[in-house]
Amino acid sequence: DTVLTQSPALAVSPGERVTISCRASESVSTGMHWYQQKPGQQPKLLIYGASSLQSGVPARFSGSGSGTDFTLTIDPVEADDTATYFCQQSWNDPYTFGAGTKLELK
Amino acid sequence: EVQLVESGGGLVQPGRSLKFSCAASGFTFSNYYMAWVRQAPKKGLEWVATISTSGSRSYYPDSVKGRFTISRDNAKSSLYLQMNSLKSEDTATYSCARHGIYGWYFDFWGPGTMVTVSS
Numbered sequence: 477d478t479v480l481t482q483s484p485a486l487a488v489s490p491g492e493r494v495t496i497s498c499r500a501s502e503s504v505s506t507g508m509h510w511y512q513q514k515p516g517q518q519p520k521l522l523i524y525g526a527s528s529l530q531s532g533v534p535a536r537f538s539g540s541g542s543g544t545d546f547t548l549t550i551d552p553v554e555a556d557d558t559a560t561y562f563c564q565q566s567w568n569d570p571y572t573f574g575a576g577t578k579l580e581l582k
Numbered sequence: 583e584v585q586l587v588e589s590g591g592g593l594v595q596p597g598r599s600l601k602f603s604c605a606a607s608g609f610t611f612s613n614y615y616m617a618w619v620r621q622a623p624k625k626g627l628e629w630v631a632t633i634s635t636s637g638s639r640s641y642y643p644d645s646v647k648g649r650f651t652i653s654r655d656n657a658k659s660s661l662y663l664q665m666n667s668l669k670s671e672d673t674a675t676y677s678c679a680r681h682g683i684y685g686w687y688f689d690f691w692g693p694g695t696m697v698t699v700s701s
Contacts, residue, residue: 477643509687518691519627524682530689562627566686570643573627 478502480563480574487580493551496577498563500544507567510539510548513576514559522561523548555581584608584690586678591695594668602695604661604678611659612636615681617688618652618663620674628674631663632681646672668699 479501488494498508506526511519521530523539526546538549550557558581563574590602606616618630631652632641640652651664661678675696679688 507685509685511688518677518693519688520691521682521687521689524687524689525685528684564627564629564687569641570645571629571686573629575626 477570478504478565478568478572480565480572482561482563482574482577484575485578485580487582488553489582490555491552493549494553494579496548496550496561496579498541498546498548498574500546500565502568503543504565504567506542507565508539508541508546509564509566510537511562511564512557512559513562519562550579553579553581557581584680586680586690586692588676588678588692588695591676591697593698593700595701596668596670596699598668599664599666600668600697601662601664602676602697603663604692606659606661606678606680609680611654612656614683616652616654616661617679617681618650618661618676619679619688619691620672620676621694622671622674625674630676632686633661665697668697670699673697673699 481499508526510523513519527539560576560578562576585607588604594600617632633652637654653662675694677694678692680690682689
C-alpha cells in the first residue's frame with residue numbers, strides 16, 4: 477500500500493504562512509487531496525488533484541506538488557484554521573490517507 | 583445543501599454482522615459514486631468501500647474484501663454497508679462520503695455512525 481507520511485504537529489501564529497507536507501512512499505502523480513478536520517466534525521475537502529481549490533474554500537489555502545512530495549499552504553493562517561489536516565492519495569489502490577498533521581495556533 | 587446522514591451503528595460481538603445505512607439529500611444521488619470511510623478511535627482515516635453510480639461495480643481494500651458489501655438504492659437516495667465476520671479492529675466511526683466528480687476523493691462527508699466490536 478502507498479504510505480503517506482505527514483509531520484504530526486505544527487504550531488504557528490495567526491497571520492503567518494504555514495506549509496504542511498505529505499510524502500508518498502511511491503509516485504501518486506497528482507492524485508493527492510487535502511482535508512481539514514476539526515474536533516467532533518467530519519473531514520472537509522480543501523484541495524483535490526494536488527492543486528485545485530474546492531468550491532467555497534478560502535483562497536488562503538493552496539496545494540502543490542506531484543509524484544511523491546506535496547504541500548498544503550495556508551497563508552495567512554487564521555485562528556479558525558486550528559484543526560488536523562489529512563492528505564489522501566487516489567493514484568494507487570488501495571486509496572490511503574496520511575495520519576494527519578495537527579495545526580495549533582500560538 | 584448536500585446532506586449525508588448515517589444510521590444503524592452500535593455494539594456488536596466479534597464474528598457477528600451489522601448493516602447500516604446513509605440517507606442522502608440535496609443532490610442527484612444517482613449521478614455520484616459513493617463510498618464508506620472509517621476512522622478508528624484516535625487513529626487516521628481508512629477508505630472502506632466505493633460503489634459506482636448504478637451499483638454495478640464496487641471496490642474494496644484487501645482489509646475488508648470478502649467481509650463487507652456496499653450497496654445503494656438510487657430510488658431512495660440511500661447507501662448501505664453490510665459488514666460480516668466483524669473483528670475488534672473494525673471498531674470505528676463509519677462515514678458515508680460522496681466521491682468528487684474529477685477523481686477518487688471525497689467532497690462531502692456525513693458525521694458518521696459508531697461501530698464497536700466487542701464481546
